[in-house]
Amino acid sequence: MSDDLILEIEEKMQNAIDAYEQRLKTVRAGRANPSSLDGISVDYYGTMTPLKQLATISVPEATQLLIKPFDKSCLKSIEKAIFESNLGYTPNNDGETIRIVIPALTEERRKELTKQVKAISEDAKVSIRNARHEGIEKAKRLELPEDEQKNIEKNIQDLVNDYNKKIETILKEKEQELLTV
Numbered sequence: 001m002s003d004d005l006i007l008e009i010e011e012k013m014q015n016a017i018d019a020y021e022q023r024l025k026t027v028r029a030g031r032a033n034p035s036s037l038d039g040i041s042v043d044y045y046g047t048m049t050p051l052k053q054l055a056t057i058s059v060p061e062a063t064q065l066l067i068k069p070f071d072k073s074c075l076k077s078i079e080k081a082i083f084e085s086n087l088g089y090t091p092n093n094d095g096e097t098i099r100i101v102i103p104a105l106t107e108e109r110r111k112e113l114t115k116q117v118k119a120i121s122e123d124a125k126v127s128i129r130n131a132r133h134e135g136i137e138k139a140k141r142l143e144l145p146e147d148e149q150k151n152i153e154k155n156i157q158d159l160v161n162d163y164n165k166k167i168e169t170i171l172k173e174k175e176q177e178l179l180t181v
Helices: 002-025 072-084 107-141 146-179
Strands: 041-044 047-050 055-061 064-069 091-093 098-101
Touching (some): 072 091, 107 146
Antiparallel strands (some): 041 047, 064 098, 091 098
């Protein structure tokens, strides 16, 4: 029973790491990355639809994204959604496609993005701590002998330490990527 509990908690922690990595992909680092547009939803005939369901997104050059919608009538809606997304992108509509030239990051913007990445990292750590708390609560409800209870808590804390190290490693890599000119 305790092994199942540990596995369940570890799965939750791994899910937190996966969600953390997905969120970091949306933080751009000065070069074109189609995943930076993943969070954008477009008003398509009254329904909020993810951009990647409405168009193909490609990278023709290192600092450029090309969005080619399947339905050209939604070009204006896509352009509006990108502009309102606060990603700092300025979409250029040529009537058939939308081009986004990724501007070079200023030093100030790099530091701002680094703070954003640290906040995302802190959110991931909170998720890990919540999983720990949940695991310890479940272990207490099992009414196990005290030594077994302490052993489960130690194992859960070891998992927390391991996953926090993973978060720190990922954070350092992302900071390095952001601060590299």
